[in-house]
Amino acid sequence: MAAAALERAGKKLGHEIKVETQGSMGMRNELTPQEIADADIVVFASDMAVSVERFKAKSIHTVGVAQAVRDSVKVLQEALVAAGK
Numbered sequence: 001m002a003a004a005a006l007e008r009a010g011k012k013l014g015h016e017i018k019v020e021t022q023g024s025m026g027m028r029n030e031l032t033p034q035e036i037a038d039a040d041i042v043v044f045a046s047d048m049a050v051s052v053e054r055f056k057a058k059s060i061h062t063v064g065v066a067q068a069v070r071d072s073v074k075v076l077q078e079a080l081v082a083a084g085k
Helices: 002-013 033-038 065-070 072-082
Strands: 021-023 026-028 041-045 059-063
Touching: 002 041, 002 065, 002 072, 041 065, 041 072, 059 065, 059 072, 065 072
Parallel strands: 041 059
Antiparallel strands: 021 026
């Protein structure tokens, strides 16, 4: 649900967004090293610890899943502001 909400918010705000999910079924839609390098921001919507090693050079914004579902536009706006975008 968070992935879909963030994708809708990205479109609404006019930004290209790709969502990688990690769950009980494993990783889906895994971001490539090039996609990570090209990203302006990285948003983690998770209620569990997530490995951020692949994203260490990026501006990272972390929120809970419920917040990403409930306020996805606000989450992306805050992430953009925090990254100076």
